[in-house]
Amino acid sequence: MNALLDVRGLNAWYGESHVLHGVDMQIREGETVTLLGRNGVGKTTTLRTIMGIIRQRKGTLRFNDQDMMPVPLHKTARHGLGFVPEERGIFASLSVIENLMLPPQIAKNGMTVDEIFELFPNLHERRNSPGTKLSGGEQQMLAIARILRTGVRMLLLDEPTEGLAPVIVQRIGDVLIRLKQRGITVLLVEQNFRFASRVADRFYLMDHGHIQSEFPVAQLGERMDELHKVLGV
Amino acid sequence: MTMVFGVPLPALLGQLLIGLINGSFYALLSLGLAIIFGLLRMINFAHGAQYMLGAFTAYLLLHFAGIGYWPALILTPIIVGVFGAVIERLFLQRLYGLDPLYGLLFTFGLALMLEGIFRYYYGASGQPYATPPSLAGGTNLGFMFLPNYRGWVVVASLVVCIGTWLLIEKTKLGAYLRAATENSTLVQAFGVNVPILLTLTYGLGVALAAFAGVLAAPIYQVSPLMGSNIIIVVFAVVVVGGMGSILGAIVTGYVLGITEGLTKVFYPEASNTVIFVIMAIVLLVRPAGLFGRE
Numbered sequence: 274m275n276a277l278l279d280v281r282g283l284n285a286w287y288g289e290s291h292v293l294h295g296v297d298m299q300i301r302e303g304e305t306v307t308l309l310g311r312n313g314v315g316k317t318t319t320l321r322t323i324m325g326i327i328r329q330r331k332g333t334l335r336f337n338d339q340d341m342m343p344v345p346l347h348k349t350a351r352h353g354l355g356f357v358p359e360e361r362g363i364f365a366s367l368s369v370i371e372n373l374m375l376p377p378q379i380a381k382n383g384m385t386v387d388e389i390f391e392l393f394p395n396l397h398e399r400r401n402s403p404g405t406k407l408s409g410g411e412q413q414m415l416a417i418a419r420i421l422r423t424g425v426r427m428l429l430l431d432e433p434t435e436g437l438a439p440v441i442v443q444r445i446g447d448v449l450i451r452l453k454q455r456g457i458t459v460l461l462v463e464q465n466f467r468f469a470s471r472v473a474d475r476f477y478l479m480d481h482g483h484i485q486s487e488f489p490v491a492q493l494g495e496r497m498d499e500l501h502k503v504l505g506v
Numbered sequence: 507m508t509m510v511f512g513v514p515l516p517a518l519l520g521q522l523l524i525g526l527i528n529g530s531f532y533a534l535l536s537l538g539l540a541i542i543f544g545l546l547r548m549i550n551f552a553h554g555a556q557y558m559l560g561a562f563t564a565y566l567l568l569h570f571a572g573i574g575y576w577p578a579l580i581l582t583p584i585i586v587g588v589f590g591a592v593i594e595r596l597f598l599q600r601l602y603g604l605d606p607l608y609g610l611l612f613t614f615g616l617a618l619m620l621e622g623i624f625r626y627y628y629g630a631s632g633q634p635y636a637t638p639p640s641l642a643g644g645t646n647l648g649f650m651f652l653p654n655y656r657g658w659v660v661v662a663s664l665v666v667c668i669g670t671w672l673l674i675e676k677t678k679l680g681a682y683l684r685a686a687t688e689n690s691t692l693v694q695a696f697g698v699n700v701p702i703l704l705t706l707t708y709g710l711g712v713a714l715a716a717f718a719g720v721l722a723a724p725i726y727q728v729s730p731l732m733g734s735n736i737i738i739v740v741f742a743v744v745v746v747g748g749m750g751s752i753l754g755a756i757v758t759g760y761v762l763g764i765t766e767g768l769t770k771v772f773y774p775e776a777s778n779t780v781i782f783v784i785m786a787i788v789l790l791v792r793p794a795g796l797f798g799r800e
Contacts, residue, residue, distance in 0.1 A: 324695055325695075326695060346691070346694045346695060347695075347697055349697075350696055350697030351697050358692065362689055362692040364684065364688050365688060365799075366684040366687070366688060367681055367684060371681050374678070374681070376696035377696065377698065379697060
């Protein structure tokens, strides 16, 4: 089966600084894959380069068998890729409902607003509040929900549990499991591998701008020494 | 005669009306500037010249095509707005991401060129533009005589300002604009064509200036220098309202116009400087402006 996302030899630069050194990863439709690694190894850059936000890039990047390298940023989403940034990107001048309705719908199989409010009841209660008045956990829910409404095939999710209370992290884990049940493919950047092990099928371990190793969730126990060494935990 | 604070009521109301009319132009022009600055982060120094271009386009439409005031009021903002959009596509797009000084210098140069072209052909003195016959004359309100055209200017300005505010605050397009003002990269990643949005925004801001220019033509005459005479005051209005604040630009435009009018009644010596004094105080007390976000 062909990979939905096929990345080979992906390099990226911030100006003169060479950040990604030949990233390779293949993700099949419906998989949840976690990209693990310490701060600064290039995890967020990998997501931003796949999404097309970082344009100084080289290599092969195919999504759904289409070459994504020449696709401009505003057309990437229409191919079915959705991005939730680490800082969540909730707009202060927009209410919760305006934030939710902002991204244009790209496919009909997205979640309806009713489904979203059923999954995230807090958002319904606070739908007319300014988006940035929500708690960190609620903002994360809103950031995920607004992408799910668009009908994306694959979600690039950058550290969704960063700075959140354990009970909220648990809730986000539940949401990711629901996404998996709906068949949505997820590439998750995470430092918390215990959280990731709840939702991921496979892991990529990243170091110094390239993929160091890849293993399924079943091998997590045997890989602890390597994880401790690379993650410094 | 009824007196208010030692001033005859008709004199006070007359100056209030003049203040309200000036405020109508301040609001329309500062609204365009605020929209452009909010999304493009560009200080559009050509805004005054684009206002002048609006007045001249109406004048040229009348003299060369026989197109009168009412069709010109619709056609001129479209023509000048498209001109603005072309300028944005050809030149301004190359300046995004650079120091804002480049945009300011480019638009300043553009303003000088536009003014220079019209001064070459029409000289510095104004060209008359007749008030449309349907708005000639005035209405006796009992306490004062209101020229119909000036009443229309206030109403038209209010309608366009409120309409623009509703467009930005209550529509999907406005939500894109507000979101792109905060984080244009993310809005693009959502699938919105932000480069087109920037072009439309600049075109809209320029069209508002051109609309104000057509409204101004029968009152102030059509002169190549009419833009540079008003633009500094309009920049002060935008700073007081808060750079990029739409509501701030509208409210401050009217309030400062009226304040200027009242100053003419109570302390005429300060009437030319009152707006700048207010700007200095606001900058000291609240640098982000009255409606701006800190």
